[in-house]
Amino acid sequence: MPDRQLPRLRLRDLSHSFGAVRALDGLSFDIAPGEYVTLLGPSGSGKSTTLALIAGFLQQDAGSIEFDARPLHRTPAHRRGIGLVFQAAQLLPHLSVADNIALPLKLRRVGRAERDAAVTRMLDLVALRGFAERASASLSGGQAQRVALARALVFEPRLVLLDEPLGALDRQLRETMQQELRAVQRRLGVSMLHVTHDQAEAMAVSDRMAVIEAGRLRQIGTPREVYENPADGFVASFLGEDNRLPGRVEAIEDDVAFVRLAGGALVEARDAGVLAGGACMVAIRPERLAVMAGAMAADMGDDAVAAVLRESSFRGDHLRLVLDVAGITVVVKRPTVVPLAGLVPGATLALAWQAQHARAVPLAL
Amino acid sequence: MAARLAIAKQAGGVVLTLSGPLNAEGAGAVWEAALKAAAAKPAVLRVDVAAVTLWDTAGVTLLADIETAHGGAEIVGMDPQIAALLIRVRAARSVPVRAAEERRFDGLAMLKAGVQAAADGVAFLGEAVLALVLLPWRLRMFRLSDLLRAADQAGVKAVPLVLLLGSLIGLILAFQSLIPMRRFGADIYVASLVAISLIRELGPLLAAVILAGRSGSAFAAEIGTMKVNQEVDALITMGLDPVTMLVLPRLLAAIVVMPALTIVMDFAGLFGMSVVMLGDGIPLVAVGNQVTSWVQAGDLYGALVKAAVFGAAVAGVGCRAGMATGLGPEAVGVSATRAVVGGIVASIVLDGIFAVVFFRLGL
Numbered sequence: 001m002p003d004r005q006l007p008r009l010r011l012r013d014l015s016h017s018f019g020a021v022r023a024l025d026g027l028s029f030d031i032a033p034g035e036y037v038t039l040l041g042p043s044g045s046g047k048s049t050t051l052a053l054i055a056g057f058l059q060q061d062a063g064s065i066e067f068d069a070r071p072l073h074r075t076p077a078h079r080r081g082i083g084l085v086f087q088a089a090q091l092l093p094h095l096s097v098a099d100n101i102a103l104p105l106k107l108r109r110v111g112r113a114e115r116d117a118a119v120t121r122m123l124d125l126v127a128l129r130g131f132a133e134r135a136s137a138s139l140s141g142g143q144a145q146r147v148a149l150a151r152a153l154v155f156e157p158r159l160v161l162l163d164e165p166l167g168a169l170d171r172q173l174r175e176t177m178q179q180e181l182r183a184v185q186r187r188l189g190v191s192m193l194h195v196t197h198d199q200a201e202a203m204a205v206s207d208r209m210a211v212i213e214a215g216r217l218r219q220i221g222t223p224r225e226v227y228e229n230p231a232d233g234f235v236a237s238f239l240g241e242d243n244r245l246p247g248r249v250e251a252i253e254d255d256v257a258f259v260r261l262a263g264g265a266l267v268e269a270r271d272a273g274v275l276a277g278g279a280c281m282v283a284i285r286p287e288r289l290a291v292m293a294g295a296m297a298a299d300m301g302d303d304a305v306a307a308v309l310r311e312s313s314f315r316g317d318h319l320r321l322v323l324d325v326a327g328i329t330v331v332v333k334r335p336t337v338v339p340l341a342g343l344v345p346g347a348t349l350a351l352a353w354q355a356q357h358a359r360a361v362p363l364a365l
Numbered sequence: 366m367a368a369r370l371a372i373a374k375q376a377g378g379v380v381l382t383l384s385g386p387l388n389a390e391g392a393g394a395v396w397e398a399a400l401k402a403a404a405a406k407p408a409v410l411r412v413d414v415a416a417v418t419l420w421d422t423a424g425v426t427l428l429a430d431i432e433t434a435h436g437g438a439e440i441v442g443m444d445p446q447i448a449a450l451l452i453r454v455r456a457a458r459s460v461p462v463r464a465a466e467e468r469r470f471d472g473l474a475m476l477k478a479g480v481q482a483a484a485d486g487v488a489f490l491g492e493a494v495l496a497l498v499l500l501p502w503r504l505r506m507f508r509l510s511d512l513l514r515a516a517d518q519a520g521v522k523a524v525p526l527v528l529l530l531g532s533l534i535g536l537i538l539a540f541q542s543l544i545p546m547r548r549f550g551a552d553i554y555v556a557s558l559v560a561i562s563l564i565r566e567l568g569p570l571l572a573a574v575i576l577a578g579r580s581g582s583a584f585a586a587e588i589g590t591m592k593v594n595q596e597v598d599a600l601i602t603m604g605l606d607p608v609t610m611l612v613l614p615r616l617l618a619a620i621v622v623m624p625a626l627t628i629v630m631d632f633a634g635l636f637g638m639s640v641v642m643l644g645d646g647i648p649l650v651a652v653g654n655q656v657t658s659w660v661q662a663g664d665l666y667g668a669l670v671k672a673a674v675f676g677a678a679v680a681g682v683g684c685r686a687g688m689a690t691g692l693g694p695e696a697v698g699v700s701a702t703r704a705v706v707g708g709i710v711a712s713i714v715l716d717g718i719f720a721v722v723f724f725r726l727g728l
Contacts, residue, residue, distance in 0.1 A: 018691075052598070055598070055602060056601075057598050057601065077598075077601045077602055078601060078602060078603065078604030079604075082602075084599070084602045086595040086598070086599055088594055088595065088596075090594075090596055090599035103603060107604045107605070163595070233456070233459040233460075234459065234460060237456075244456070246448065246451075246452060248439065262448055275437065278436065279432065279437050279438065279439060326445055326448075327444075327445025327446060327448050327449050328445075328448070328449060328452060329449070363436075363455065
């Protein structure tokens with residue numbers, strides 16, 4: 001994305017309270033033109049409040065919202081020129097699909113011929129050609145949501161806000177719709193801000209994701225950055241399982257920390273702000289751990305950590321192992337490519353990882 | 366045996382030795398001393414817990430607090446199970462605790478909230494009036510079918526209930542007043558007493574109570590549900606005015622149906638009263654004469670004006686409660702309750718104002 005351009009949307013120190021409850025507390029971030037940003041957080045973290053402030057349903061208590069370098073706070077919601085897609089499609093039931101899509105243009109007094117051309121273009125874009133005359137009440141959930149997307153895009157907004165748009169759809173449809181959303185966004189080059197509490201959805205669609213919690217921005221970055229370099233324990237555990245092994249830093253060389261675990265093993269991890277001699281945690285994602293059983297365990301090398309298998313469960317696309325490493329529970333996700341013998345509860349396994357995949361973090365995080 | 370804390374200074378460091386039961390009570394006893402030693406930040410801090418005989422979460426929290434206060438404390442002699450507990454305590458502490466909402470009686474804040482609510486009400490009234498004035502330009506947004514549906518729901522469907530309640534009220538009023546009046550031989554005046562109180566006061570008021578209970582709550586729930594489902598937000602983004610689309614039809618429907626309901630209520634009440642009078646042996650003709658000689662047309666007209674105003678108040682309060690619905694599934698219920706209570710209170714307050722105005726005008 002062109003970074004030097006003016007941001008399409010700029011939020012600065014945005015705060016909003018509902019009575020005594022502070023829903024947003026100094027939120028700041030930018031969205032570049034043509035960028036797809038997701039706002040990710042648990043329920044009650046202030047995601048929807050942020051969206052309502054940008055859309056104009058609420059007024060912020062403090063801070064500013066700039067849209068193409070214009071402050072927005074005096075502009076009424078329908079003059080902001082922002083497209084919106086809600087969790088429910090919110091189609092008008094008495095209008096046909098085409099009339100629903102044409103409605104924003106009709107209200108903007110766009111001529112009939114132009115309107116029809118735009119509707120046809122939008123129906124093609126969301127792959128609903130031939131549905132124009134269908135009653136909007138007869139559509140399935142996915143189709144209705146595509147019509148809602150078309151309606152949000154038809155007046156060529158420069159920014160589209162999506163409030164958990166796929167929340168009401170089943171899993172398979174959600175994945176298809178994620179790809180479609182992304183494809184449509186790339187084709188039109190429109191900026192999108194997508195609110196969700198589903199981390200998999202956020203990773204699937206976004207250029208950058210902003211993790212917020214209790215009304216504050218915890219981290220913003222590409223999905224890979226945020227997943228592999230979480231700013232704190234909250235972000236790490238919100239984006240997926242994260243194993244944490246307590247230990248003490250024995251030495252730091254370049255950016256590799258040598259950590260003596262509580263069980264006595266000496267392991268390597270990427271230094272993420274620890275001090276030599278201090279207590280720390282080795283954090284590592286379950287899918288980055290390698291396990292070996294039986295005679296092969298000896299081949300893992302001196303760095304391997306001994307572990308006892310407590311349970312293993314088959315999860316279709318992976319095998320989930322729960323291990324006990326000197327009293328600490330460690331979860332391993334093992335791809336089912338190579339079957340492994342000897343995975344019976346009580347078996348002693350060897351656990352190893354590559355230093356760059358583990359993070360040595362200070363205790364407070 | 367109580368928990369003990371020994372602080373030993375060694376070369377370049379400090380050793381804290383905890384012993385005894387480190388449960389809530391034991392940890393509490395040594396808490397401040399231990400944290401003070403940790404907060405002094407010696408270069409190396411070692412915490413020896415090998416001699417601790419009993420653990421619970423409080424003890425582990427103390428360890429976590431010592432770690433936080435010092436930054437690099439080393440804990441030795443810990444059982445693996447307790448180590449696992451320590452990890453869970455650390456994890457729990459890494460999630461910031463949201464400050465609990467303070468629940469304290471605050472008279473000034475309540476007064477402020479009351480003034481705010483009144484100001485919101487006035488603002489809503491202004492919005493509704495503005496929407497009414499702008500209606501000719503927004504006719505496309507105003508849906509006549511919505512108005513008819515609301516009128517059917519609030520008016521036609523309320524008729525059986527109004528008939529039932531009206532005749533019962535007439536019966537009760539007549540019966541209750543007949544007993545003392547008969548002692549004075551004034552039986553016949555019961556007819557005019559009930560007729561005047563029904564037509565001037567009770568008719569419009571009871572109709573307003575029924576409207577608040579049946580339709581004020583329904584308006585609040587309908588609009589509230591739309592608000593919770595973001596349907597109102599969707600209308601606003603498209604530039605459709607929710608007051609014109611949702612509030613005006615309901616408001617106008619209530620204003621139209623209330624006088625009609627009042628007349629139905631009056632007739633039902635008079636019917637109930639007549640039944641009691643017939644039972645007392647007074648012929649229908651006498652009752653009719655008594656009523657027509659005491660009740661004037663002005664009484665009825667004034668009551669119909671009142672009824673229309675009550676209708677506007679009940680529907681306005683209901684729609685406002687709906688538009689002000691907060692978030693979450695229980696918010697709709699709260700709004701519906703507010704609509705009923707607010708509608709009834711508003712009607713009675715307005716009735717008082719009408720009583721003063723009618724008296725001053727000599728009506």
